[in-house]
Amino acid sequence: xxxxxxxxxxxxxxxxxxxxxxxxxxxxxxxxxxxxxxxxxxxxxxxxxxxxxxxxxxxxxxxxxxxxxxxxxxxxxxxxxxxxxxxxxxxxxxxxxxxxxxxxxxxxxxxxxxxxxxxxxxxxxxxxxxxxxxxxxxxxxxxxxxxxxxxxxxxxxxxxxxxxxxxxxxxxxxxxxxxxxxxxxxxxxxxxxxxxxxxxxxxxxxxxxxxxxxxxxxxxxxxxxxxxxxxxxxxxxxxxxxxxxxxxxxxxxxxxxxxxxxxxx
Amino acid sequence: xxxxxxxxxxxxxxxxxxxxxxxxxxxxxxxxxxxxxxxxxxxxxxxxxxxxxxxxxxxxxxxxxxxxxxxxxxxxxxxxxxxxxxxxxxxxxxxxxxxxxxxxxxxxxxxxxxxxxxxxxxxxxxxxxxxxxxxxxxxxxxxxxxxxxxxxxxxxxxxxxxxxxxxxxxxxxxxxxxxxxxxxxxxxxxxxxxxxxxxxxxxxxxxxxxxxxxxxxxxxxxxxxxxxxxxxxxxxxxxxxxxxxxxxxxxxxxxxxxxxxxxxxxxxx
Numbered sequence: 001x002x003x004x005x006x007x008x009x010x011x012x013x014x015x016x017x018x019x020x021x022x023x024x025x026x027x028x029x030x031x032x033x034x035x036x037x038x039x040x041x042x043x044x045x046x047x048x049x050x051x052x053x054x055x056x057x058x059x060x061x062x063x064x065x066x067x068x069x070x071x072x073x074x075x076x077x078x079x080x081x082x083x084x085x086x087x088x089x090x091x092x093x094x095x096x097x098x099x100x101x102x103x104x105x106x107x108x109x110x111x112x113x114x115x116x117x118x119x120x121x122x123x124x125x126x127x128x129x130x131x132x133x134x135x136x137x138x139x140x141x142x143x144x145x146x147x148x149x150x151x152x153x154x155x156x157x158x159x160x161x162x163x164x165x166x167x168x169x170x171x172x173x174x175x176x177x178x179x180x181x182x183x184x185x186x187x188x189x190x191x192x193x194x195x196x197x198x199x200x201x202x203x204x205x206x207x208x209x210x211x212x213x214x215x216x217x218x219x220x221x222x223x224x225x226x227x228x229x230x231x232x233x234x235x236x237x238x239x240x241x242x243x244x245x246x247x248x249x250x251x252x253x254x255x256x257x258x259x260x261x262x263x264x265x
Numbered sequence: 266x267x268x269x270x271x272x273x274x275x276x277x278x279x280x281x282x283x284x285x286x287x288x289x290x291x292x293x294x295x296x297x298x299x300x301x302x303x304x305x306x307x308x309x310x311x312x313x314x315x316x317x318x319x320x321x322x323x324x325x326x327x328x329x330x331x332x333x334x335x336x337x338x339x340x341x342x343x344x345x346x347x348x349x350x351x352x353x354x355x356x357x358x359x360x361x362x363x364x365x366x367x368x369x370x371x372x373x374x375x376x377x378x379x380x381x382x383x384x385x386x387x388x389x390x391x392x393x394x395x396x397x398x399x400x401x402x403x404x405x406x407x408x409x410x411x412x413x414x415x416x417x418x419x420x421x422x423x424x425x426x427x428x429x430x431x432x433x434x435x436x437x438x439x440x441x442x443x444x445x446x447x448x449x450x451x452x453x454x455x456x457x458x459x460x461x462x463x464x465x466x467x468x469x470x471x472x473x474x475x476x477x478x479x480x481x482x483x484x485x486x487x488x489x490x491x492x493x494x495x496x497x498x499x500x501x502x503x504x505x506x507x508x509x510x511x512x513x514x515x516x517x518x519x520x521x522x523x524x525x526x527x528x529x530x531x532x533x534x
Contacts, residue, residue, distance in 0.1 A: 029428075059424045078436035078460050080446065086430060184426035203443055226445060 030089070033057060034177040035246065035256030037093055037191060039164070043240055043261060047164035047172050048112050048122045051195035051239070055176050055258060056090035056228040061188045061245045066232060069241045069262050071190050080230070087228040089181020093163050093174045096200050097156035098220035100142040101125070106200035106221040110156045111163030111174075119157065145210055176258075188245035189258050192235055199223045199234045239264045291477050292337035301482060304336040307412030308350040308488075317352050317359065318491035331488045332506035335397075337477040346474040347415040351404050352490060354462030360495035361437060361470050364455040365397040366478060366485040367508040368501055368523045374530045375502065386517040387526060393509060394453035395484035396475040401437035401460065404467035415473060436460040437470070452476070455503060459495045478509075485509065502528035 037053055044050050058071035065073065066082075073083030094109035104123045113119040116135040125133040133141075142148050151157060164172040205222035227234055235241065243262035287293045292301045308314055308331070318328035338345040352359075374384040402418040409416020418435040437458040441448025450456045462468055470490065477484040487504035496503065501524065508524040520526045 059426055059428075074432050075434075077432075077434055078438040078446075078458075080438065084432070086432070088428070182428055184428050186426050201443055224443070224445060 029182050030180040031183055031253050032177055032179045033089070033181055033183050033189070033248075033256065034175065034254045035189065035258060036173050037176055038167075038257060038259045039172040039174075039193065039240070040259070040261050041166075041170040041172070043263065044172060046122075047162070047166075048118060049195075050112065050164060050172060051193050051197060052096070052109050052199055052223070053093035053174070053176075053191060053193050053260065054090065054199070054227055054231070055092070055178060055189060055191040056085070056087040056231075057178060057181050057183060057248070058085055058087055058188050058190055058245075060186075061190065068264060069190070069243050069245070070232065071188065071245075082230060082232050084229045085231060088183065088187060089178045090228045091176055091178040092223070093176055096197075096205070096222050098205070099123070099156060100138070100145045102218065106197050106202050108156055111161055113157050114159045114162060115157060116151075116154075183248050183253055185248055185250040187248045189242075189248065189256050190245045191242050191258050191260060192231055193240040193260050194227075194234055195238050195240065196236055198236055199227045235264055237264055290337075290340060291482070292339050294482065300339070301336055303339050303344045303346045305346065305409075305412055305415055306333065306335065306348040308333070308348050310412065315350055315488055315490060317355065318489065320492040323491045323493055328489055328491055330504050330506055333486055333488065335472070335474045335477070335484045335486065337482050337484075338474045345415045346477075346484075348472045349407070349409070349411040349415075350470045350472075350488070350490070351411070351467055352470075354464055354466040354468050355492055356462065356464030357492065358459050358494055359462050359468070360457065360459040360491050360493060361399065361401055362455060362457040362489045362491075362495065362499060362504055363397055363399050363472055364487045364501065364504040364507045365395045365453055367393050367453055368527045369394070369451075369453045371523050371527070374527050376530065384526065384530070386531075387523075390523070391452065392479040393481075393523070395477045395486075396450075396452045396454075397456070397484065397486050398449045398473045398475050399437055399439075399456045399458070399470065400435045400473075401458065401468060401470045402434050403436075404469040406434045407469045407471065409471065411469075415471065417471065449475075453501075455499050455501065457495045457499045459493075481509070 037055060039050050060072035062072040063069045071085040073085050076083045094111040096106060097108055097110050098105060099108035103125050107123055108119065116138050120133060120135060120138060127133050127137060142154060148154060163174040167173045200221050201224050202221045203219055205220040208216060208218045211217055240260045241262045241264065242258050242260050246256045246258050287300065288295065294301050315331035316329065322328050333348060335346045335348060370389050372384050372387045372389045373381050376382045400418055406418045406420055407416055408419065419431050419433045422430055422432060424430050437460065438446040439448045439456060439458050440446060474484055485507050487507040489504055505524060508522040511522050516526055518531060
């Protein structure tokens with residue numbers, strides 16, 4: 001068989017079959033759900049003060065169990081203080097980012113700071129002699145730790161990367177998208193803001209990428225894995241929950257609005 | 266010439282096929298070349314079954330330790346070797362401890378103060394170690410069949426929104442290194458948990474063979490159920506008997522086994 005014949009009879013049908021594989025409808029029940037979270041200006045005057053925002057999709061709402069707005073939970077099992085909220089899915093607005101030095105580990109999240117000055121104003125850091133760290137010193141530290149050579153590489157900084165924007169009434173609004181979640185009609189969207197970063201585990205996340213230089217082992221920190229299963233473990237005084245859930249309606253997977261307005265005291 | 270080269274290439278490529286991947290499986294017996302069957306044991310039906318150690322006996326240190334053995338799991342088919350033990354709830358807290366064979370570090374031992382120190386006469390030998398994982402819960406939630414098939418405590422239900430869900434009703438909650446529940450101990454390391462029980466209600470403990478010792482495919486373990494909370498410190502020496510006897514003269518000072526070497530150190534003069 002000539003090479004042209006081989007191409008025509010062998011390879012082309014194979015390519016056709018490969019392309020067809022992308023056409024199968026799998027009928028998966030999971031969908032993407034999108035909407036906005038709103039933090040009233042009465043709760044936060046500055047978007048940089050808004051902690052890690054968690055949004056979950058849950059079976060139902062039960063404001064009575066804990067005395068504040070909370071998802072319905074499954075049975076309490078073993079020594080767990082509360083039942084599992086068993087989320088269908090969820091997401092966060094922002095994520096923990098290691099800010100180049102351990103002094104502010106688990107205190108910096110993406111989407112809150114436009115510049116180094118912005119970050120240092122909210123998270124002041126003192127250098128060894130007690131003076132506040134300058135933006136240049138912070139830049140140098142990040143350049144050493146990550147190897148970044150321009151501000152555009154700072155993954156937790158940038159005007160374009162800010163999550164929250166101010167709406168016409170002065171409230172803070174951010175988009176969210178929960179991917180691959182079930183969203184049956186009647187289920188709810190509920191969320192909370194972790195303002196004191198109790199959801200961050202300093203002992204998890206990526207390993208110190210400069211370990212070979214200084215011999216120090218630590219992890220960069222990331223969120224615990226069960227935040228949406230047991231939100232109550234992490235909700236502390238000063239955190240904010242959505243006083244009312246958004247209820248999922250049939251055939252609607254976008255445009256939901258969740259107001260985070262109930263401060264835990 | 267070209268055909269010869271092609272033949273040689275094909276021959277070389279076929280050499281790569283002369284490997285038996287079963288040798289990598291824990292249930293493969295290199296002596297017979299066969300796969301060992303899974304063993305599922307119902308500890309309620311053995312001759313001398315475990316018992317729940319009463320609180321008074323716990324206080325006096327008079328609790329019996331059950332020792333048993335398990336064969337390898339069939340990882341390929343997903344069938345696990347394991348054992349189950351069923352007991353009636355006491356109406357209070359119950360502690361369950363299991364210690365798989367044998368010692369995490371054979372080159373360590375406890376000194377007179379109970380602290381771990383180096384044993385200069387021993388080298389670590391991981392090939393006599395195995396790993397057991399443990400779950401427990403209400404017997405009615407157990408999905409397996411004692412003595413026949415290992416199961417777990419994960420149950421299905423349909424929620425109020427019509428969505429099929431799963432819920433894990435295992436009450437033996439062990440913390441991982443990050444303080445999160447759902448952890449299990451690793452090779453040769455004891456596992457323990459305690460939980461509140463309803464009086465006269467059957468509870469079941471399930472032990473799963475995660476890995477068996479490479480040297481004999483037989484995983485020995487020590488097991489105990491006792492009233493009350495678990496001891497603050499649980500280590501290799503809390504339960505004894507999860508080891509093979511060493512060949513004569515194999516260990517320093519004619520020690521009987523590696524667990525004795527670890528827990529008792531050198532014999533005093």
